[in-house]
Amino acid sequence: MSRLEAKKPSICRREPLTGERAGARLAALRGLLTSCYGPAGRLKQLHNGRGGPVAATSHSAALLAGLPVSHPVLKVLTAAVRNHVACFSDGGLFTAILCCNLVENVQRLGLTPTTVIRLNKHLLSLCTRYLKSEVCACRIPVDFGSTQILLSLVRSILTSKPACMLIAKEIDHISTLILKAFLLTIPENAQEHIILGKSIIVPLKGQRVIDSAVLPGILIEVSEVQLMKILPIKKSDSFKVAVFCVSLSGDLSDTGEGTLLVSYGVSLENAALDQLFNLGKQLVSDHVDLVLCQKVIHPSLKQFLRTHQIIAVDRIGVSLMEPLSKVTATVCSLLLCNRNDTAWDELKLTCQTALHALQLTVKEPYVLLGGGCTETHLVAYIRHKTRNEPESVLRDERCSQTELQLITEAFCSALESLAGSLEHDGGEVLTDGKYGHFWSVQANLPSAVNWPDLPSRCGCGLYSSQEELSWSFLRSAHHPFPPQTCLSHEAKGSANTLTLDCFTAKLSGLQVAVETASLILDLSCVIEDTN
């Protein structure tokens, strides 16, 4: 019996961000996500505390799906990030951390939300315009004539998730497979509108990673008994296939409510089976060679088909039905192996991310420099722009010079903290005064400008410390400088061991982060239903 309860008045809370609780929870979420970020990120064990499966992960999709947040501000944030991940797969942690940083940084300033939102929007468009422009020095055009950049992109995504538990050899193997799988989904005779095919990930848990493989076409599981009967298939040309998505198990169709009276001696099951046999005879007379059924085929019908040399495979499952209808187009199966369930789950998520990143790269054929370099370079660019050309902003956005400086600093330091989050073992981060790239060094070095033991390469791997560069600590006050724009040609060529990020995903992540931060800062009250 249903019970009706009188509606209780909703609770309205003003200024949800100002309470101590909100600040602590936002900081906790930021700390949690920051600790997962990057190839040296720490893992989280997710489980329900009651003997359920344990997942060890640092993947935002897995984390946010299992992280039940109660505070409305955090709910807004995680919902936005999950939405981004659903659309782009990559850059979930980037988006979430940047958003947390922005909210925390701006909140401290105590400016009015409207000013903050307006200026944040301005800074965001400054970033996106730069990233999309030809002079942008932190993006590389993708050359589809070679595998170098694409492989580097895939490898960077794989290495960013340590819970996959891959060694270097295995990363190379899986990267190659992912690229192969991606290439197999590109139709051969591409016209104006390319419709990419599908790659189906087939689980093979418990096996060695190195045994993973890619096969063109769809892999269907068939019992060994059946297989021995099927093989060898002699007929190779004009192989007729019939695909059924309805059950052929001999079920009676829905008899509706009430009781059905059947005369003694009449068997509805046999009647249904007779119908199936009629179907079978039709298939035989149509010279069908292979019958595939999403659901169950009645064993007697299967037996009938078998005696007429028709291969019958049932219980294909709904997930294979869509690619099956495309089987003549481009479908491939990626047989993914890993030693145990936990590592396999993480590897699967990561492979999906990588495949998605490759697909996005087709649409926008660029990659961004990874390893923190894009962030630090953007920071240098923004600082320089707002310091040297503030007039137009001040006029358009109707704000004071101080306000602009404060917001720019908050925005830049949010990006810098994000880049700094790549460090988990107590190291120090520097930026150079020429390219504005990210350099990682050991902590507690004497603060001279020219250290003897500087890292040999920057975070993305594009530049080496051989040239005369000047360095400063990240997050330390320094003079704005114009970072060198326009990538040199030799730089584009040396993409062999670069750390790269997906252009589309990162750009969207940046937008989502800034917009969500603005939304959160703009919240003036939260109305909650109590029942």
Place this chain on the structure above:
Amino acid sequence: MDCRVINKRRHTGLQQLSSFAETGRTFLGPVKSSKFIIDEECHESVLISSAVRLLESLDLTSAVGQLLSEAIQAQNKTYRTGTSTLLFLVGAWSSAAEECLHLGVPISLIVSVMSEGLNSCIEEVESLQVPVHSVYDHIDSTETFSGLSVSLDPSLHIPSGTGLVQKEHDLKDVASQSLAFCRLSGRPVKSPQLFRLQARFEADENTSQTPQTLKNNLLADTCCRKSVLTHSRHFSRTDRHQWISKPGELLEQLSAAAPKTYRCSDLAELEVGLSHGDPSSMRLVAEAVRLQHQNAGMRRGGHTVLFPFDISRIFTCCLPGLPDSLSCVCPGYITVLSMSSATLIKELQNQPVRVVLVEGDLTENYRHLGFNKPTNIKTVSESVKVQQDSSEELWTDHVLQVLIKFNVNLVLARGNVSEGLAEKCTDSKRLVIGSVPESVLQAFAEASGAVQVAYITHMNENCVGSGVSVTTWRSVTSDTVDGISRMTVVLKTEGINLVTVVLTSPVTAQMQTKEDRFWTCASRLYYALKEQKVFPGGGAVELLCLTHLQSLAGQSVNKGNQDCSGWLHNTSSWLASSAALYRPTVLKSLADGWHRYLSTLLRNTAVYSSDSEAATSIQCHLQNAADSGSPSSYILNEYSKLNSVILNSGISDKLEPIPRVYDVVTPKIEAWRRALDLVLLVLQTDSEIITGLAHTQKSSQESEGFLFL
């Protein structure tokens, strides 16, 4: 809705791992002490002697415990061997990782250096691999080592022509004696020596030599093999990569000098080497292989080009309450039936019978998977004639008619069998057996020409198989279980690719252990034959790992292996440049894990009575290996000299030759990888997130260390 984030659990995870692993320490090595696990609530106890069963019985509700359990299960599911090694190394390496943390090594560096170190070890031990080639060359002549199969027990009713191979197990069986909690009975590898020599003796008999000359040859072979070995130029080579890279050439060279040193071409030798202190289980496996091989020969008309040992066609039948000596291997399917079928079986005994295979239950209500039976259908009778028969009876009659029509006397069903039908069939001289495993049905389908059916009432002549013989094996009075007398029957057809291993044990509690051990032995042999390579056993591989890591730790990082884990090798992080500082420390900790493994192995095999003795011995060998310039050659050399536990210098003065001990390659290496992966996974975990909607309010004391979102 609350989520609890438990922070600062960095070290407790590793500590949990090492304490879980400690419980399985005694399972390492050939002599395994069993454990009783007692449930304090219901006073039930289980006897276990393997890591898998141990973890099954332990209450592992913590997240780390579950991950450990998952890792062990995955190893067991894939390889059925190597779980004790896995469990032990998890413990050893989690202590090692913890030690590194205490010394202030950054976590990311521990992860990448340990990963690199193990990887380098795995590459290094490739040089120790022993190729397994043409082991079946002698198999036909050995006739399942008749020299060993003494007399058949006259008390057994073995019908002639069933081809049973019955052995009297007069050899000392370590496995059966391991019930004692502490067993220090000396070398467990001693007994199989007879087994091996006998097999070799028979193997060579085929080459038309008189037994006398052969015996001399054998002795001579054993003697000069050693001398050839020690002085062989191949052992003084320091550049081992040269001969690894060209295996063909190597074999050629070796065949001139010491042909039997680096390869294993004798199946019996391989079996003894892989028995790991459990000769009785391995003997059963050996017989199963020979039966399968004979069968394969029959099916292909004598041409056994490539014979794969197929463990999916081996079936175990456990008969608790019978003496150990009754364990045996038979072609066909052996199963236990109630005594009430005795007369029926006697009648079916002397004729080939026709068979039907049912892939599901054999009951009136059974419908195939995916069929939904509507519940709202009612049958009405139009006439006033009263229907006496229930639908169940009608169905039974129908089935019986079909069986009579096709002259079928034997029905094997995958699932349950309706009792009424079984009774009626018995009355009409038809035997119905339920709960038959899938692989057994498949074997009968292949051998008898039958096609599995879902509904017996829908079958036709094409589905019937023929030529199955039904014979009694022996009666089993199992009053220990429920007081019902039972009997066992053998079902088989000409050339059926199915072997039943009957496992017996007077102690019911040991039955599970016995079955597990049989499968472990079978898997070891399976992988050795499949991969065509084995490792020298007895700690040789681990000793090389230990030496290798020690020398790596001594090298400068530039010279070191560039094949780091994951990201460090092409990263620009400061960690890459400061790795040199911490590398020796981490590698040493990893090596300490191997050291613990070796000394526990030595302690468990009762070679040494104290850890310090074991440590001294290991140290001595390490020194020698380092001094020799080529540790792998030194180890192979020692291995060939001693043949058994490599570090067992205490017994080398006895002249009695000891058979080689072998180990499987991939399952072992995978166990190492899984162990380290688990340790590193836990090491890199910094918090636990408890998900779900549980509204359990924690008291303020409990919620310490929790974060709420």
